[in-house]
Amino acid sequence: MTGQHLLDPKRKPSxxxxxxxxxxxxxxxxxxxxxxxxxxxxxxxxxxxMLQPIGSFKIRGAWHRxxxxxxxxxxxxxxxxxxGNHAQGVAWxxxxxxxxxxIVMPENAPKAKIEATKxxxxxxxxxxxxxxxRDAIAAALVAKTGATLVxxxxxxxxxxxxxxxxxxxEAQLKARGIAGPLHIIACxxxxxxxxxxxxxxxxxxxxxxxxxxxxxxxxxxxxxxIVSVIDESHPTPCDSIQTPRTxxxxxxxxxxRVSSSATVTPSDISAAMRLVYDRLCLVVEPGGAAxxxxxxxxxxxxxxxxxxxxxxGNVDWDVYxxxxxxxx
Amino acid sequence: MTGQHLLDPKRKPSxxxxxxxxxxxxxxxxxxxxxxxxxxxxxxxxxxxMLQPIGSFKIRGAWHRxxxxxxxxxxxxxxxxxxGNHAQGVAWxxxxxxxxxxIVMPENAPKAKIEATKxxxxxxxxxxxxxxxRDAIAAALVAKTGATLVxxxxxxxxxxxxxxxxxxxEAQLKARGIAGPLHIIACxxxxxxxxxxxxxxxxxxxxxxxxxxxxxxxxxxxxxxIVSVIDESHPTPCDSIQTPRTxxxxxxxxxxRVSSSATVTPSDISAAMRLVYDRLCLVVEPGGAAxxxxxxxxxxxxxxxxxxxxxxGNVDWDVYxxxxxxxx
Numbered sequence: 001m002t003g004q005h006l007l008d009p010k011r012k013p014s015x016x017x018x019x020x021x022x023x024x025x026x027x028x029x030x031x032x033x034x035x036x037x038x039x040x041x042x043x044x045x046x047x048x049x050m051l052q053p054i055g056s057f058k059i060r061g062a063w064h065r066x067x068x069x070x071x072x073x074x075x076x077x078x079x080x081x082x083x084g085n086h087a088q089g090v091a092w093x094x095x096x097x098x099x100x101x102x103i104v105m106p107e108n109a110p111k112a113k114i115e116a117t118k119x120x121x122x123x124x125x126x127x128x129x130x131x132x133x134r135d136a137i138a139a140a141l142v143a144k145t146g147a148t149l150v151x152x153x154x155x156x157x158x159x160x161x162x163x164x165x166x167x168x169x170e171a172q173l174k175a176r177g178i179a180g181p182l183h184i185i186a187c188x189x190x191x192x193x194x195x196x197x198x199x200x201x202x203x204x205x206x207x208x209x210x211x212x213x214x215x216x217x218x219x220x221x222x223x224x225x226i227v228s229v230i231d232e233s234h235p236t237p238c239d240s241i242q243t244p245r246t247x248x249x250x251x252x253x254x255x256x257r258v259s260s261s262a263t264v265t266p267s268d269i270s271a272a273m274r275l276v277y278d279r280l281c282l283v284v285e286p287g288g289a290a291x292x293x294x295x296x297x298x299x300x301x302x303x304x305x306x307x308x309x310x311x312x313g314n315v316d317w318d319v320y321x322x323x324x325x326x327x328x
Numbered sequence: 329m330t331g332q333h334l335l336d337p338k339r340k341p342s343x344x345x346x347x348x349x350x351x352x353x354x355x356x357x358x359x360x361x362x363x364x365x366x367x368x369x370x371x372x373x374x375x376x377x378m379l380q381p382i383g384s385f386k387i388r389g390a391w392h393r394x395x396x397x398x399x400x401x402x403x404x405x406x407x408x409x410x411x412g413n414h415a416q417g418v419a420w421x422x423x424x425x426x427x428x429x430x431i432v433m434p435e436n437a438p439k440a441k442i443e444a445t446k447x448x449x450x451x452x453x454x455x456x457x458x459x460x461x462r463d464a465i466a467a468a469l470v471a472k473t474g475a476t477l478v479x480x481x482x483x484x485x486x487x488x489x490x491x492x493x494x495x496x497x498e499a500q501l502k503a504r505g506i507a508g509p510l511h512i513i514a515c516x517x518x519x520x521x522x523x524x525x526x527x528x529x530x531x532x533x534x535x536x537x538x539x540x541x542x543x544x545x546x547x548x549x550x551x552x553x554i555v556s557v558i559d560e561s562h563p564t565p566c567d568s569i570q571t572p573r574t575x576x577x578x579x580x581x582x583x584x585r586v587s588s589s590a591t592v593t594p595s596d597i598s599a600a601m602r603l604v605y606d607r608l609c610l611v612v613e614p615g616g617a618a619x620x621x622x623x624x625x626x627x628x629x630x631x632x633x634x635x636x637x638x639x640x641g642n643v644d645w646d647v648y649x650x651x652x653x654x655x656x
Contacts, residue, residue, distance in 0.1 A: 030503075033361060033379055050609035051361055051376075112606065175358075274645075278440065281378035281641025283609040313609025317602075321649060 007068060009156070013253060017160035018167065018200045021064040025164045028096075029059065032165075034172040034307070035280055044295060044306050047169050048282055050313025054088035054116070056240070056288065057193060057311050058152075061161030062089030065150050066097055068157060074099045077147040080122075081138045083239050084113025085312050086152035091120035102147065104138045110239060110316045130232040130244075153192030154247030163196025169307045170201055181304035183259075185209065187290040187311045189241030191217050191250035198257040205259040205303050209294040211238040211269075211287070217246050217254065218261045226251050237266050237323060240287030240312055262299035267326070269293045274327035276310065285315035286323060335396060337484070341581060345488035346495065346528045349392040353492045356424075357387065362500040362635070363608055365620075372623060372634050375497050376610055378641025382416035382444070384568070384616065385521060385639050386480075389489030390417030393478050394425055396485060402427045405475040408450075409466045411457075411567050412441025413640050414480035419448035430475065432466045438567060438644045458560040458572075481520030482575030491524025497635045498529055509632035511587075513537065515618040515639045517569030519545050519578035526585040533587040533631050537622040539566040539597075539615070545574050545582065546589045554579050565594050565651060568615030568640055590627035595654070597621045602655035604638065613643035614651060 006017050032051045037044045049057035066078060077100035080090035087103040094101035101122040105114060106129035118124055125141070127134050135151075142149050151158065166184060173182070182204035186194045194208045194217070210218055213234030220226045228245040236242055269286050272293035276284045284292075288311035294300045295308060315323075334345050360379045365372045377385035394406060405428035408418035415431040422429035429450040433442060434457035446452055453469070455462050463479075470477050479486065494512060501510070510532035514522045522536045522545070538546055541562030548554045556573040564570055597614050600621035604612045612620075616639035622628045623636060643651075 030361065030500075033358065035379060036381070048379075051363060053364070055609050172358075277611055277645065277648075281383050281611040283605055283611060317605065317652060320605075321653075324645060325649075 011156050013156040013159040013195065013199055013249070015199045015202065017156065018163035018196060021060070021160045022164045022167045024064055024067055025060055025161065028063065031168045031172065034169055037279055039296065042302060042306070044292070044308050045169065045173060046280065046292065046308050046310050047165055049165065049309065049311050050282060050284060050288065054085070054092050055312055055314040056085035056088070057162060057165055057309070058085040058089035059092055060164050061158035061192060062086065062093045062150065064161030065155060065157035066090070066093035066099060069099065069148060073148050076145060077101060078150050079138050079141045079147045080104070080150045080152070081134050082152045083242065084109045084117070085240050085314060087113065087117040087122070088120060090150050091117050091122035095121045102141055104134050106134070110314060110319070112316050113314050116314070153190030154249050156249065158192050159196045159249065159253065160199070161196065162193040163200035165193065165309065166197040166200035166204070173305055178305050180204065182307055183207065183302055183304040184307045185291040185295055185300055186309045187241055187288060188217050189243040189287065191246045191254055193309065193311065195250045195253035198253055206257055207260045207262070207300050208258055209262050209264055209290045209300070211236040211241060211290060212263045212265050214238065214242055215263045216244060218263065220246055220251055221254060221258055237269060237319065238287035238290060240285060241290060242287070260300055262294040264290050264293040264297065264299070268297045270323045270327035272296055273323050277324055282310065283313040283315065283320065284310045285312050288312040339484050341484040341487040341523065341527060341577070343527045343530065345484065346491035346524060349388070349488045350492045350495045352392055352395055353388050353489065356391065359496045359500060362497050365607055367624065370630060370634070372620070372636050373497065373501060374608065374620065374636050374638050375493060377493065377637065377639050378610060378612060378616065382413070382420050383640055383642040384413035384416070385490060385493055385637070386413040386417035387420055388492050389486035389520060390414065390421045390478065392489030393483060393485035394418065394421035394427060397427065397476060401476050404473060405429060406478050407466050407469045407475045408432070408478045408480070409462050410480045411570065412437045412445070413568050413642060415441065415445040415450070416448060418478050419445050419450035423449045430469055432462050434462070438642060438647070440644050441642050444642070481518030482577050484577065486520050487524045487577065487581065488527070489524065490521040491528035493521065493637065494525040494528035494532070501633055506633050509533065510635055511535065511630055511632040512635045513619040513623055513628055514637045515569055515616060516545050517571040517615065519574045519582055521637065521639065523578045523581035526581055534585055535588045535590070535628050536586055537590050537592055537618045537628070539564040539569060539618060540591045540593050542566065542570050543591045544572060546591065548574055548579055549582060549586055565597060565647065566615035566618060568613060569618060570615070588628055590622040592618050592621040592625065592627070596625045598651045598655035600624055601651050605652055610638065611641040611643065611648065612638045613640050616640040
């Protein structure tokens, strides 16, 4: 009963597409836990996406995309562009489907992410960040091999797949007797997950959180047009959401859909990572802690049952040790 | 349809009791994830009990016990004896039921555990380990107030409650298309969880793992009678399973039921804690990593689908940092 429009690479992502992605994701991935965290008398519902097989939510969108490849497309392989988590998502899905994968990654990505991507059988092509244009490198690979590009966020399947996180959280809250209104607070890089969540849960309030200096999506929504980050050399511990510029497919889905937003400092992030260690016994990476960091810092006003994305947990030990130590 | 025998404090724990506990636990606690971990081409199924609201499996037995208290017993309160995890389990269940709780804890228990127990509203009485007899202190409290003693492992409800971990894991494997034979490898202190698992999953092979120097249960099973640890001042990072002597109710349930056993060194434990950090994005405490440590060290021969208990994650940051650093 799949409409052909749900397979069109140029389509707008849709709630119908998220529902279709959910059925596919549920076949192979158990829901990640939605863990209650009491903070100042309020319950935050933390979606523990670091417990996905690749340590982040990116497996959702990658699986939705790759599992829809035709036999002909499978034979030509896929190309991904990623700072590390989407890389592992694409590599994981490709291995499961027997498809070859090449991933374009920044050379300063966390070592653990580069190694994990290789361990999943993908070819890794490194580029300099800032400096080289990763999208141009990927385009050149695609032109040469005919492979299918799986962008980390500017792709309808990827957006729909990430949205399944919202459907899962909604169902988990319902099972605990908590029905809307929901307030979803999301870590935001290029806006793939945020766009998907907005579509998945149309009645939920949606807040997005970006790292200080990497707030291009927030500024784009304020400007009513896509703008880039001002300084691509601004340091941030949040490699996974360190994205200089969003794309029209994400911008269009988010415009008018975001209720509030915030930026977080490295110190906000440290405090959130530490609380997650102390109270949830989970390892969250800096970029995956942004949403919680904003709530803890009082930068997002909560409305309704608050779902916070803990988006991933792939962080090199030396960085983790320093970030947690800084909060102690 | 509850037989009165299932409420007798002097009863032997039973599979029937575990099934009853499961129904009660399932009402308030979602199953913890059973996460696959690939090691040397084998899949270990890790039961992530640190994701319980109190950070360990001990909530299971405590809830099963306290939720069966009569109104009269509730009015007199409960006394627990614990190095920290059972303490939090009893305190959590007591708070939920509006029952007062006093917990006898060693003064060298992890600070986080003492603080968390107090934060849950329990009164904490500290004792010296080694030296003072914690059971005697608890008995004196009970004699004075008429409170109900909830022992950390030598109690039929506690044993049955901990056994629910096994039923959950079995159901989760079945949902993934994996039916027996199971091999459960359990971290073992006094033998509460091990005894419960043996009853819960009668067809599973059962292995128990204790810290080097604290192998009284293994030695008791070998001797055919209960023996104590040889040196109660032997240092171990595994505070949560640092138990000098088991009790007849545990010994009787385990005798003839344990297929194999092993002891683990601090170095084995460090390696397991690190792998759990790197690959599962979870924080596991030293005692909660013992079962995995034994498997990784090749000390347990696997038979069937291997379920490994990651029993808890309550570990002070300074200890965690040192243990993970030691493995790096």
